[in-house]
Amino acid sequence: xxxxxxxGPIHSVKEFLVHLLAITIGLLIALGLExxxxxxxxxxxxxxxxxxxxxxxRDNERNVAEELNALPTEKxxxxxxxxxxxxxxxxxxxxxxxxxxxxxx
Numbered sequence: 001x002x003x004x005x006x007x008g009p010i011h012s013v014k015e016f017l018v019h020l021l022a023i024t025i026g027l028l029i030a031l032g033l034e035x036x037x038x039x040x041x042x043x044x045x046x047x048x049x050x051x052x053x054x055x056x057x058r059d060n061e062r063n064v065a066e067e068l069n070a071l072p073t074e075k076x077x078x079x080x081x082x083x084x085x086x087x088x089x090x091x092x093x094x095x096x097x098x099x100x101x102x103x104x105x
Contacts, residue, residue: 010016
């Protein structure tokens, strides 16, 4: 932002006040325009942030639902594993328990 001095010498207090008023009004207009541009920019940022938050919440809800649906399967695999490791070694039959750990990933 630039403020230019008057083109010629100031001869009276009235001329000085007119120049001062013109500079003040110009500065206020420039500051008002700059504030408006910043407000629009911040408003857009708020909208984008809200959209991102809503999208993240929706994705998190989906992930939680998927994890909750997978819990019964994981629970049955864990029970089979616990049953196998709880038996004494002498009573274990290797063909009785077939545990597929690849589905737990």
